[in-house]
Amino acid sequence: MRIAYIEPEALASLMESDNLELEQVISALKIIGFSRVFVYSSLCEVKNNAENDVLARSPVEYSILSKHVPEYRVRLLTPRIPQDAVYITQCLSWRNIVNSLTTRELQSLIRELGVERLGAERPDEILDFREGVVVVSELKNLKQILSDRAKHAEKVVFEACPGGCLLGGGQPVSKNRDLTKVWVNRRDLLERLYTKKD
Structure with a gap:
């Protein structure tokens, strides 16, 4: 039995770039040979980390x-998935650490x-992972958030890209060349993914 764990950002980006529905992507994974498919983010592991840590989404961000x-x-947010499962991710830095496939390879x-x-x-x-987390991209933005740490009860997660x-390596x-629009479209699809769940 082959199991896939696909990150929500990977799923939303694949839907945006190829104009696919969630159900079509899952169907593709089943045709490829996965018997079970879970939408999973390492952000699900945030609750297991101490409140004052700064959390890294990948080994590169940890460095x-x-x-x-x-x-x-x-602290590095390590995906907690079965050893024989495949982790479908937008992040290139997991390639030599877990059994993974990038979104572009799946595309x-x-x-x-x-x-x-x-x-x-x-x-x-x-x-689901949406509560109690503030996600910050780029180092300059992280330093600003950390300087105002008292104002933020959420746990701080850093994404370097x-x-x-959503725009990971x-x-x-995307067919769309406007990166701002790509990001907005992917973010909206990410939100829709969890709205459909609810």
């Missing part, structure tokens, strides 16, 4: 934080399959 904000304790597989073959399948579960994980290339 950046350790160097640039040494006065804070930094290529789906295009080889052909959209006309895709059915409509729901994920086995959408694991400009625009955060392993994401598919």
Whole structure:
């Protein structure tokens, strides 16, 4: 039994770049050979971390934080998935650490399959992570948030890529050349994903 854990940012970006519905992406994963598909983010692991830590989404972000904000304790949000599962992620820095597939690689597989073959399948579960977290992209923004730490009860999570994980290095290339619009469209699809769950 092959299990896939797909990050919500990866899912939303794939939907945006190829004009797919959630159910079509899940169908593609089932056709490729995954028997179960979970929408999962390492942000689900935030509750297991101490409140005053600065949390890194990837090993690269962990290195950046350790160097640039040494006065804070930094924790890496490691995906807690079964060893034989496949982690579908927008982040290139997980490649040699967990069994992973980038969103762009999945996009290529789906295009080889052909959209006309895709059915409509729901994920086995959408694991929620939206409460108690403030996600910050780019180091300059992180330093601003940390300087006002008393104003933020949420746990601070750092994403190094400009625009955060929605524009991560392993994401598919969008047909839209306006990165601001791409980011907004992906963010809206991400929100819709959790609205549909509710």
